[in-house]
Amino acid sequence: MEKLCGFVAPSGVKAYFFTGERYIRYDVEADGADEGYPLAIADQWPGLFEADIDAALPWSDGSVFFFRGDQCLAYDIENGxxxxxxxxxxxxxxxxxxxxIDAAILWGSGNAYFFSGEEYQVFDGASGKIDPEARPIAGDWPGAFPRIDTALWWPSGNPYVFSGSEYARLDPEDGSVAEGFPRPVEEDWRGLPIGPVAGDVPEPAGPAGSARSVRDFFPEFSAPLEGRVPYLYQDVKGLVTTGVGNLVDSPEExxxxxxxxxATGRPATRAEIEAEWHRIxxxxxxxxxxHLAAKAIHTLELPDAAIDELVRKRFDVNEARMSAFFPGWADWPADARLGAHSIAWTGSFFPTRWPGFTAAANAGRWEEAAAQSHLREDGNPGIAPRNRANLRLFRNAAAVVARGLDRSRIYYPAAL
Structure with a gap:
């Protein structure tokens, strides 16, 4: 199930759930989605983020804060x-x-809680300030999901949290999970998960073909997740990196x-490159x-063509290894192959260390593979967008198989 973002409107009569570029309106009393939904966000919410909304927080003044990536906006839903x-x-x-952030909720006490990865922060309603200390969800929310996709304060006075295909009701006093939860979202929330807009099959992003179509699309996919940096810098682990997340953690490399x-475009000598590496x-x-900290002190850069070649070479190494490891690799939906390359790009070859993912992928169980595709975010919050992208890719693969769509086409960034 794709990541949800949801909130209850200030009136308490309707709730709204967003996924990808579409949404539903949910009737609180009837306990189900209104007829005529899903609809496209862009067609109904002027000025709002048109897709991939991470979190929504209804506020006490009747406005709603929407979050996507590192951006936020305040919205008047009554007047649009x-x-x-x-x-x-x-x-x-x-x-x-x-x-x-991944989710936010305004608690009945007036405090707001913001969730990101496996941590959360508190907005103190009395002081009007954010507590800068990030705390582990698992440590303070007994039995709750370690990661939360969305959270809502229901008009009945019950808070709900969603993670993947499950949800839980929490005790409004201590935040513990109520007895009998978690439960499957699909069984209890009519209209969830959100399907496609009627008649809507997204146009594929990549050309028809084999691994080469994934290869051609991969730099475009990776650049927003890794950045495209022409100079040497240190990643979050202190490893020297350049290009699109390409490790060069030795002066020889x-x-x-x-x-x-x-400054001049003059080719650097070996001694100059090694000196720059040691300085960084x-x-x-x-x-x-x-990486911007290194921008102020760097003197050497890689030309664009050299960065492209770095990406292609590393992609080809990963492609050869996965093709040899996964028996049905050539028949995987293109979105699934792109997702596997995304995981492999973050470190060493992964299939032997991910038995759950490997078993699901070999069996073509792409929803299960999606659930097994999570990368650890500890100490590296930049992994969160990649996790969301990977989740969408493998869920797209499941939809491609279920709906009989062209396996050779890349549908990402659309959500099927």
């Missing part, structure tokens, strides 16, 4: 207008997770690349500051 934004979360909610002087590697604090 944007009140503020989109602006960076760091500007609108100082002290909150500034790279993005760096010296083998065709760096040029940023030994600069204190770079790993915690992101």
């Amino acid at each position: 207008v944007v009140l503020d934004g989109p602006r960076p979360i760091a500007e609108m909610w100082p002290g909150l997770f500034d790279l993005g 760096a010296a083998a690349l065709p760096f040029v002087h940023a 590697k030994n600069e204190p604090g770079l790993a915690k500051k992101g």
